[in-house]
Amino acid sequence: xxxxxxxxxxxxxxxxxxxxxxxxxxxxxxxxxxxxxxxxxxxxxxxxxxxxxxxxxxxxxxxxxxxxxxxxxxxxxxxxxxxx
Numbered sequence: 632x633x634x635x636x637x638x639x640x641x642x643x644x645x646x647x648x649x650x651x652x653x654x655x656x657x658x659x660x661x662x663x664x665x666x667x668x669x670x671x672x673x674x675x676x677x678x679x680x681x682x683x684x685x686x687x688x689x690x691x692x693x694x695x696x697x698x699x700x701x702x703x704x705x706x707x708x709x710x711x712x713x714x715x
Contacts, residue, residue, distance in 0.1 A: 639672040646677060678691050
Protein backbone atom coordinates (compact mmCIF):
# COMPACT_ATOMS: atom_id res chain seq x y z
CA UNK A 632 0.00 0.00 0.00
CA UNK A 633 2.84 2.42 0.79
CA UNK A 634 4.33 1.87 -2.66
CA UNK A 635 0.95 2.72 -4.26
CA UNK A 636 0.74 5.94 -2.21
CA UNK A 637 4.31 6.88 -3.19
CA UNK A 638 3.50 6.24 -6.85
CA UNK A 639 0.30 8.34 -6.69
CA UNK A 640 2.14 11.19 -4.96
CA UNK A 641 4.89 11.08 -7.58
CA UNK A 642 2.36 11.04 -10.45
CA UNK A 643 0.57 14.06 -8.91
CA UNK A 644 3.87 15.94 -8.64
CA UNK A 645 4.72 15.18 -12.27
CA UNK A 646 1.25 16.29 -13.37
CA UNK A 647 1.81 19.60 -11.59
CA UNK A 648 5.15 19.96 -13.43
CA UNK A 649 3.27 19.49 -16.72
CA UNK A 650 0.91 22.37 -15.88
CA UNK A 651 -1.97 20.53 -14.19
CA UNK A 652 -1.68 22.71 -11.08
CA UNK A 653 -3.77 25.21 -9.16
CA UNK A 654 -3.95 28.70 -10.70
CA UNK A 655 -2.96 27.44 -14.16
CA UNK A 656 -5.04 27.53 -17.33
CA UNK A 657 -5.35 24.52 -19.60
CA UNK A 658 -7.16 23.58 -22.76
CA UNK A 659 -8.54 20.06 -22.67
CA UNK A 660 -11.55 18.34 -24.25
CA UNK A 661 -11.90 21.32 -26.61
CA UNK A 662 -12.48 23.84 -23.83
CA UNK A 663 -10.38 26.19 -21.67
CA UNK A 664 -10.35 25.80 -17.91
CA UNK A 665 -8.90 27.67 -14.94
CA UNK A 666 -7.60 25.10 -12.47
CA UNK A 667 -8.68 25.53 -8.85
CA UNK A 668 -6.89 22.56 -7.27
CA UNK A 669 -3.87 20.36 -7.69
CA UNK A 670 -4.28 16.85 -9.13
CA UNK A 671 -5.65 14.14 -6.85
CA UNK A 672 -5.75 10.37 -7.19
CA UNK A 673 -9.15 8.76 -6.90
CA UNK A 674 -10.52 5.27 -7.41
CA UNK A 675 -10.49 5.52 -11.21
CA UNK A 676 -7.42 7.61 -11.98
CA UNK A 677 -6.45 11.24 -11.51
CA UNK A 678 -8.61 14.35 -11.57
CA UNK A 679 -8.43 18.07 -10.96
CA UNK A 680 -11.02 20.71 -10.04
CA UNK A 681 -11.52 23.39 -12.67
CA UNK A 682 -13.81 26.22 -13.77
CA UNK A 683 -14.85 26.45 -17.40
CA UNK A 684 -13.87 29.79 -18.94
CA UNK A 685 -16.85 29.57 -21.31
CA UNK A 686 -19.67 28.71 -18.90
CA UNK A 687 -18.16 29.58 -15.52
CA UNK A 688 -19.27 26.23 -14.09
CA UNK A 689 -17.00 24.36 -11.71
CA UNK A 690 -16.36 20.69 -12.42
CA UNK A 691 -14.01 17.83 -11.72
CA UNK A 692 -11.91 17.06 -14.82
CA UNK A 693 -10.44 13.67 -15.52
CA UNK A 694 -6.82 14.03 -16.55
CA UNK A 695 -6.43 12.34 -19.95
CA UNK A 696 -5.49 8.69 -19.57
CA UNK A 697 -2.69 8.95 -22.15
CA UNK A 698 -0.97 11.62 -20.00
CA UNK A 699 -1.38 9.58 -16.82
CA UNK A 700 -0.10 6.39 -18.49
CA UNK A 701 2.99 8.16 -19.83
CA UNK A 702 3.83 9.57 -16.39
CA UNK A 703 3.00 6.33 -14.55
CA UNK A 704 5.35 4.38 -16.78
CA UNK A 705 8.20 6.78 -15.97
CA UNK A 706 7.39 6.76 -12.25
CA UNK A 707 7.34 2.96 -12.01
CA UNK A 708 10.69 2.78 -13.81
CA UNK A 709 12.13 5.39 -11.44
CA UNK A 710 10.83 3.67 -8.31
CA UNK A 711 12.19 0.29 -9.40
CA UNK A 712 15.62 1.87 -10.07
CA UNK A 713 15.62 3.36 -6.56
CA UNK A 714 14.65 0.02 -5.01
CA UNK A 715 17.46 -1.83 -6.79
